[in-house]
Amino acid sequence: MAVPVIDFSKINGDEREKTLSEIAKACEEWGFFQLVNHGIPLELLEKVKNLSSECYKTERAEAFKTSTPVKLLNDLLQKNSTEKLENVDWEDNFTLLDHSENEWPCNTSNFKETMVEYRGEVRKLASKMMEVIDENLGLPKGYIKKAFNEGMEDGEETAFFGTKVSHYPPCPHPELVNGLRAHTDAGGVVLLFQDDEYDGLQVLKDGEWIDVQPLPNAIVINTGDQIEVLSNGRYKSAWHRVLARENGNRRSIASFYNPSYKAAIGPPEMTAAAEEGSEKKYPKYVFGDYMDVYANQKFMPKEPRFLAVKTL
Ligand code: OGA
Ligand code: NI
Numbered sequence: 001m002a003v004p005v006i007d008f009s010k011i012n013g014d015e016r017e018k019t020l021s022e023i024a025k026a027c028e029e030w031g032f033f034q035l036v037n038h039g040i041p042l043e044l045l046e047k048v049k050n051l052s053s054e055c056y057k058t059e060r061a062e063a064f065k066t067s068t069p070v071k072l073l074n075d076l077l078q079k080n081s082t083e084k085l086e087n088v089d090w091e092d093n094f095t096l097l098d099h100s101e102n103e104w105p106c107n108t109s110n111f112k113e114t115m116v117e118y119r120g121e122v123r124k125l126a127s128k129m130m131e132v133i134d135e136n137l138g139l140p141k142g143y144i145k146k147a148f149n150e151g152m153e154d155g156e157e158t159a160f161f162g163t164k165v166s167h168y169p170p171c172p173h174p175e176l177v178n179g180l181r182a183h184t185d186a187g188g189v190v191l192l193f194q195d196d197e198y199d200g201l202q203v204l205k206d207g208e209w210i211d212v213q214p215l216p217n218a219i220v221i222n223t224g225d226q227i228e229v230l231s232n233g234r235y236k237s238a239w240h241r242v243l244a245r246e247n248g249n250r251r252s253i254a255s256f257y258n259p260s261y262k263a264a265i266g267p268p269e270m271t272a273a274a275e276e277g278s279e280k281k282y283p284k285y286v287f288g289d290y291m292d293v294y295a296n297q298k299f300m301p302k303e304p305r306f307l308a309v310k311t312l
Contacts, residue, residue, distance in 0.1 A: 003030060003203060003212050003220075009037035011132065024136040027223060027231075031238030032203045034218040040121045045193065045217050047114045052251055055108040056092065056167045064092050064169055073177055085177045090244040093166040106165075119163055119255065122191050122219075126161075126257040129189055129221060137231050139268060144230060148188060151262030151286075160187065160258040167251055168200060171244040179242030179250070184302050185224035186294040187258030192220040198248035204239035212240075225290070225302065226259055229282040232267040237302070261288030264312055283311040 004026040010019040026033035064070065069088045076085060094105040096115055104112055130144040148159040168179040179200050194201060194214060201212040203222075212220055225237045242250075259265055266284025283306060293308045 001205065001208075001210055003210065004033040005215065005218070006033055006035055007037050008035045008039065011128075020132060020136055023132055027133065027136065027227075027235040030203065030205060031236055032212060032220065032222045032240070034212070034215055034220050035125075036215070036218050038125055038219050040118075040125065040219065042217055044114070044118055044121065047110070048118050048193065048253065049196075049251065051108055051111045051114050052165055052167075052253060053249075055106040055111055055165070056249070056251070058108060059106055060092050060094075060167070061169070064167075067092070069177060073171075073173060076176060077173070082176070084175070086181070088177065089180045089242075090171050090174075090177045091166055091168055091180055091242070093164050096163040096165065098161060115163065118253075119161070122163070122255045123161055123257070125219065126189050126191055126255070129191075130257070133189075133223075133227065133231075133235070137234065139230075143268065144188065144227070147230060147265065147268075148226075148257070148259040148263055150264060151260060158260045159263075160260060161255065162258075163253060163255045165251075165253050167249055168198075168242055168244065169249050170247055172246065174244035174246050177244050179244045181299045182239050182241040183298050184237035184239055185222060185256065186226070186291060186298070187224040187256050188226045189257045190222045190224060191255045191257070192222070193253040194220055195248075195250045195252060198245065198250035200243045200245055200250050201252070202241055202243065204241075209241070224256075224258070225294075225305070226265050226287065229265055229267060229306075233281045259287040261286075261291065263287045265290070266312070282306055283309065285309045285311050 006022050069090045072085055072088055096104055131141055134141050134143045171177060196214055196216040199211055199214050202209040203212055223235050223237055227235050228237045264284060265287050267280040267282050289310045293305050297305050
């Protein structure tokens, strides 16, 4: 059993219907799929890979040696304990956002220009993917994007778009710590450019952890809690985690397309999903309030978050 791989170039031709239904099936059954021929130039991906690794090596590797996970693991070993660390991730990361270009935590030359270009490409792909999801759910074209941008003035597009550059350095005791603890993603659509070679990302499918197999130059897509709500439970956000590994420094670059913090999110009135089950399975709330709940409950069961969030 492997995460579905979908040729996204086919969305524009004779095989459009087939491709749409492959994506629908992947959203329903997995919450995860890999796109090939997604339209992001391969030379750009190559630069993103090289510059991210260079940034890690020259600007971050040294600090990781004295980071919290390393200290906690050392403490554990000193105590001869074999109790797994459950409150920390064996991960180095930093996040890139619009409007914060001057404070980007990486000075590697050409990194900024390359990542601005990459983020532009990923954003386009995210928009296309959201339109595909609109269509598959029987929603009007642009529905999700509009929902994500709601609450903003002048029709300005201000949905949240962040890119998290992560490395999972080699870990001497991968049995004692997670690369990244199991969670579902809070937001909308996540577009992940993962390492060509080193694995570690797994998705929970029917109670079993399945590897998201490294596939060079593919973009892994997964849907978050807000798509679960907007689909009234048809597209469940999937649990996923990253294993720590003894060898290799796995790189992953995850771009999150989320609602603006002011956007009101709830099951739509007129979805095909809503018709089927008719009753709404989720409350309506403001995304920022959901994030307040998520901040404290990210690594905990999902359902209580929908009960805890203030409803509209
Ligand atoms: C995340 C995530 C996976 C990865 O940042 O939410 O799931 O492979 N990342 O880094
Ligand atoms: Ni995640």
